[in-house]
Amino acid sequence: MRSIRISLIVTFIVFCAGLNGQIFVGGDFGFNSHTNKTKEMGTVTREYSDYSLSLAPEAGKFLSEKVAIGIALGFSVGGSHSVNANETTTKSSSFGINPFVRYYAWKSNKFSIYGEGRTGVEFSRSSRTTGPITDDDPDVTRLSVSIYPGLSYALTEKLELETSLRFLSAGYSYQISKEGTTKNNSSGFNAGAGLSNILSVNGLVIGAIYKF
Numbered sequence: 001m002r003s004i005r006i007s008l009i010v011t012f013i014v015f016c017a018g019l020n021g022q023i024f025v026g027g028d029f030g031f032n033s034h035t036n037k038t039k040e041m042g043t044v045t046r047e048y049s050d051y052s053l054s055l056a057p058e059a060g061k062f063l064s065e066k067v068a069i070g071i072a073l074g075f076s077v078g079g080s081h082s083v084n085a086n087e088t089t090t091k092s093s094s095f096g097i098n099p100f101v102r103y104y105a106w107k108s109n110k111f112s113i114y115g116e117g118r119t120g121v122e123f124s125r126s127s128r129t130t131g132p133i134t135d136d137d138p139d140v141t142r143l144s145v146s147i148y149p150g151l152s153y154a155l156t157e158k159l160e161l162e163t164s165l166r167f168l169s170a171g172y173s174y175q176i177s178k179e180g181t182t183k184n185n186s187s188g189f190n191a192g193a194g195l196s197n198i199l200s201v202n203g204l205v206i207g208a209i210y211k212f
Contacts, residue, residue, distance in 0.1 A: 026209040027057040027072070050080035058209075065104070072098040074122065089129045096122035102150075110154040116164070117147045138179035146171035158211045 031053050038046035053076065060070020074096035082088050098120030106113040122144070126137040148169040152162040170190070177184040 022062040023059065023212045024062070024068070024070075024209045025057070025059045025212075028054065029056070030054045045084075047083040048080070049082075050078070052076065052078035060100070060102075062211075065107075067104075068102040070100055070102075072100065072118075072120075074098065086130050090126065092124065092126035094122055094124035096120055112152040112154075114150050114152065115147065116150055117145070119143075119145045136179075138177040138182075138184070141176045141178075142173060143175075144171060144173040160209050160211070162209060 031051075033049070033051040035049040036047070055075045056072060058070060058072040060068050062068045074094070077091075077093045079089065079091040081090075098118050100116055100118040102114050102116045104112050104114045120143070122142045124140045124142070128135050128137070146169065148164050150162055150164045152160050154160045172187070172189050174187045175185070177186075
């Protein structure tokens with residue numbers, strides 16, 4: 001698929017372009033699990049459990065004081081198991097590649113304001129098993145482009161805290177779902193700006209990068 005090949009080529013170019021400059025790393029890791037049981041007269045009549053595991057390492061290089069480039073990878077697996085009238089098990093997995101470019105528009109002492117643009121491709125699949133029957137959901141490929149501002153604060157010379165300002169953003173996504181000979185395409189555009197939710201937890205995410 002041409003669009004996927006273009007994204008992978010861009011990823012390779014971004015990686016090769018950063019042969020010189022200061023390296024930094026960051027990323028996320030997460031694991032969640034949940035179990036719920038219902039008993040009647042000491043016998044389990046309903047049971048539900050689920051789990052999810054995600055890993056999103058990120059690495060980049062500063063080409064100058066104002067410009068940085070990098071690549072973020074995304075891995076995730078998840079599933080659930082329920083026992084009610086029927087026993088049902090679901091499984092899902094995804095993998096994504098997201099090259100990015102960051103420009104620091106303003107720096108003063110330890111504070112910085114930057115703009116970041118990302119493009120990427122993500123592949124995901126899932127299945128559902130009920131009794132002896134397993135149904136595979138359509139494989140999904142998602143292409144995306146996003147632009148948003150951010151803030152950073154240098155705790156030390158090597159460690160910086162940073163946050164993306166999600167209340168100011170723009171993005172485009174294109175999704176392809178394929179099952180056998182059936183293909184479904186969908187696309188979407190999003191943009192937002194506002195001042196009413198600057199301090200909301202959902203609009204402000206704090207992370208960190210470490211410089212070598």
